[in-house]
Amino acid sequence: MGQVYRNTEMTRRLEGSRTYISGGASGIGRACAERLAAAGSSIAIMDLPASREASGETVDSLERRGSVAISVDVDVTDPGQVSAGVARATEAIGPPDFVITAAGVATAPSHDHTVSLLETEAEHWSFVMDVNVSGSLNLIRETTSSMMDRSASGSVVTLSSVAALNPTRGVYSISKAAVWMMTRILARELAPCGIRVNSIAPGLIDTPMLPTTRGGEDLETWATRQTARIPLGRLGSPFDVASAALFLVSEDSSYITGSMIRPDGGLTMGSA
Numbered sequence: 165m166g167q168v169y170r171n172t173e174m175t176r177r178l179e180g181s182r183t184y185i186s187g188g189a190s191g192i193g194r195a196c197a198e199r200l201a202a203a204g205s206s207i208a209i210m211d212l213p214a215s216r217e218a219s220g221e222t223v224d225s226l227e228r229r230g231s232v233a234i235s236v237d238v239d240v241t242d243p244g245q246v247s248a249g250v251a252r253a254t255e256a257i258g259p260p261d262f263v264i265t266a267a268g269v270a271t272a273p274s275h276d277h278t279v280s281l282l283e284t285e286a287e288h289w290s291f292v293m294d295v296n297v298s299g300s301l302n303l304i305r306e307t308t309s310s311m312m313d314r315s316a317s318g319s320v321v322t323l324s325s326v327a328a329l330n331p332t333r334g335v336y337s338i339s340k341a342a343v344w345m346m347t348r349i350l351a352r353e354l355a356p357c358g359i360r361v362n363s364i365a366p367g368l369i370d371t372p373m374l375p376t377t378r379g380g381e382d383l384e385t386w387a388t389r390q391t392a393r394i395p396l397g398r399l400g401s402p403f404d405v406a407s408a409a410l411f412l413v414s415e416d417s418s419y420i421t422g423s424m425i426r427p428d429g430g431l432t433m434g435s436a
């Protein structure tokens with residue numbers, strides 16, 4: 165990752181808050197954990213048992229910088245695990261003020277990228293929809309119920325994608341379009357409770373997920389070809405996305421709900 169959040173005037177602005185982040189062991193979720201922790205929020209990372217070592221490394225690195233952090237094994241597709249995970253995190257660091265649903269998958273491991281939507285196996289459809297859509301809703305349901313029980317205001321940030329806006333990525337595009345619509349429905353439902361819900365739709369971000377979508381193409385050729393499509397001339401970093409998340413949980417966005425921010429280097433402007 166190689167990029168560390170530098171102190172600016174934003175430092176410690178989230179002091180005393182707690183942020184729950186799914187998928188915080190890697191990529192965008194991890195960068196959000198680092199960025200919000202640097203701003204003073206205590207962090208609960210929820211990720212798969214298979215990512216326990218990476219979750220632990222994230223927690224260690226936050227603690228070394230003086231932040232409060234915990235990781236909890238949770239498969240977000242299982243409502244029981246989500247409920248138990250939120251209860252454990254609440255006991256350890258206190259109840260959630262902010263939630264970032266960064267856990268996501270691009271594809272089932274065995275999926276062939278060249279097949280059309282009509283040829284897509286049921287197993288691939290369920291895998292992607294379960295994690296990206298149901299998994300996000302499971303965590304939002306559990307955490308916002310805690311906010312409502314306490315009559316606390318809060319902010320929820322979902323991870324959609326530019327793929328939600330372009331019909332190019334099969335089931336993944338459908339799942340991210342569903343996340344975007346879910347964001348807007350929840351923003352309406354939760355506004356009377358003072359809970360804001362917004363989405364980030366990143367472009368091509370340099371994380372372990374990105375190259376999994378390149379099919380058989382050589383990594384360097386693929387990266388050069390992708391970068392050429394981006395008006396700002398580079399892939400995004402996970403910290404570019406974490407900056408948007410910091411804005412969306414902070415008071416600076418207090419009048420924004422049901423919105424989408426696109427850290428995509430201009431990708432979705434299209435070409436002339």
Ligand SMILES: NC(=O)c1ccc[n+]([C@@H]2O[C@H](COP(=O)([O-])OP(=O)(O)OC[C@H]3O[C@@H](n4cnc5c(N)ncnc54)[C@H](O)[C@@H]3O)[C@@H](O)[C@H]2O)c1
Nearest residue numbers: 187189190191192212239240267268325366368369371373
């Ligand atoms: N990288 C990109 O270019 C890009 C672009 C647009 C949107 N996104 C979205 O951003 C989010 C984060 O992606 P990333 O690039 O950081 O990917 P990543 O693969 O680096 O991280 C995803 C994390 O989610 C976790 N996860 C997967 N399934 C889970 C489950 N069932 N329960 C709990 N945790 C689970 C993984 O263990 C991993 O730690 C995803 O929702 C992705 O769709 C990524």
